[in-house]
């Protein structure tokens with residue numbers, strides 16, 4: 001196991017009817033800005049519950065709506081202007097990963113001296129202060145509710161960049177599984193895939209005898225596979241949604257990633273596909289991961305065999321046959337959720353491969369993966385294997 005430091009300060013308030021607890025979670029004298037996405041938070045009644053909980057106390061409460069999926073710098077800078085002019089001192093995100101990531105960016109940008117896009121360009125390393133914020137999660141997928149990272153897109157240049165800083169952990173996150181009942185099936189499927197790939201990014205690398213991290217990761221993967229059909233088919237099955245929500249949070253709150261090598265190449269290549277073609281985040285991961293596992297099979301051999309045996313119960317055949325089966329099962333899991341694993345499903349071909357490679361180069365994504373050996377030539381092989 002590698003050396004590590006682990007500190008996650010986010011308080012989780014989990015369960016049914018927990019939105020009302022905002023009345024004590026948000027400081028009583030705060031100048032609060034509620035940030036949300038499009039129409040869903042209003043339509044589902046979650047926003048009304050949030051407003052009611054915040055109405056108690058001496059707070060001043062304002063709102064900023066319209067944060068889009070894959071939140072844009074352009075939109076977020078309007079929220080920054082509101083925060084500055086209204087002297088807001090506490091942010092509350094109500095939504096999925098996009099709203100939470102956007103809120104993290106606003107928290108840092110509002111107090112940043114200089115051009116805030118530099119925060120994305122420097123991956124968050126230059127954040128020295130941030131406003132405190134909490135979240136109410138409505139979409140289990142990204143883990144943003146209990147981590148310090150975010151992803152923001154500059155529409156003008158199609159640049160989708162991630163940032164991370166210890167100042168950007170939410171103070172608290174309210175996780176009420178019943179708030180996910182209104183999700184369209186496509187978003188539930190996306191959430192399952194995103195959480196699955198967050199786990200593989202930290203697990204499917206090379207063995208370092210990190211026994212409990214491995215078993216945790218395998219448990220998360222097996223749970224996702226087990227609950228997937230019910231999670232999609234029965235929107236108001238509380239127990240299933242509760243398991244999905246907590247699994248997705250645990251998949252990216254630092255726990256399974258402590259002391260182990262991490263990959264993240266699937267995410268970095270996927271971000272370029274979203275920035276160029278507006279494909280949902282999770283759907284880009286389903287395109288890249290099976291192809292990447294195949295191209296990186298030598299580097300990942302030990303873990304691929306372990307994954308096949310422990311997650312998919314594959315015990316027969318030669319090592320290469322078992323790896324083939326493990327990759328095929330992964331692909332079938334995504335496809336079974338209605339999520340394509342081939343670029344051709346989006347009418348994308350060789351020209352898309354060239355365009356993604358150009359973006360990867362422009363963003364310095366030229367040595368990805370746990371061995372930093374995924375250069376542009378290797379990314380090309382991965383993308384071509386996904387055609």
Ligand code: NZQ
Nearest residue numbers: 037038039040069070096097098138144149150182183281
């Ligand atoms: O905009 P509204 O109307 O609210 O609708 C949203 C949105 O259209 C809808 N939705 C959310 N909760 C709902 C709901 N509809 C009905 N009922 C509800 N309860 O769902 C749509 C998608 O929302 P979004 O927040 O975009 O999805 P997700 O949570 O998958 O977030 C994706 C973003 O997170 C980033 C991605 O890159 C992408 O930008 N990621 C953030 C990470 C992190 N911070 O650690 C890691 C991830 O790998 C990922 O990169």
Ligand code: ZN
Nearest residue numbers: 142194198281
């Ligand atoms: Zn993700």
